[in-house]
Amino acid sequence: MYYKYTSIAFVQVCREEKRRGEVAAPLSNVLERVALYTGCSISTCSRAEAEHQPRKTRKKRSDALVLDGFDRDVVRRTVKDMMEKRKCVPTARSVLREVKKIDFPRKLTYMKALLKEI
Numbered sequence: 449m450y451y452k453y454t455s456i457a458f459v460q461v462c463r464e465e466k467r468r469g470e471v472a473a474p475l476s477n478v479l480e481r482v483a484l485y486t487g488c489s490i491s492t493c494s495r496a497e498a499e500h501q502p503r504k505t506r507k508k509r510s511d512a513l514v515l516d517g518f519d520r521d522v523v524r525r526t527v528k529d530m531m532e533k534r535k536c537v538p539t540a541r542s543v544l545r546e547v548k549k550i551d552f553p554r555k556l557t558y559m560k561a562l563l564k565e566i
Contacts, residue, residue, distance in 0.1 A: 457487030523547055523559075524566055 461484055465472050473481040479497070483490045526546050530538040540560045544552070547559075554562075 458485045461485050519552070520562070520566065522550065522552075523562060527563070527566070 461472055473484050475481070479490050479493050482488075482493045486493065488496075523543065526543055527538045530536055530542065530546070536542070540556060540563055543563065544554075544556055544559045
């Protein structure tokens with residue numbers, strides 16, 4: 449049903465252009481011309497155009513959370529030790545500080561993700 453209204457708006461604009469002898473909207477402004485011909489607003493035409501464009505995808509890191517079982521166990525034991533013996537709540541920063549003593553190769557954001565995973 450919508451296509452009928454679009455067709456009527458398109459025909460009316462074309463007739464008006466024919467009567468004037470010139471293009472109703474400048475050729476350089478595509479969205480303005482589409483809005484004029486379809487009877488929709490420019491923002492509606494812009495949204496419709498954006499829906500049909502391919503979306504950009506982000507590449508995933510290849511080294512995301514790749515640790516062997518030994519390193520995971522070291523982190524797990526460190527967290528358990530902090531909770532039981534020291535009676536403190538282990539944060540990602542405090543766990544990282546403890547594990548850095550034994551040459552843990554990662555940074556804080558990696559530690560946060562690892563603690564969520566454990």
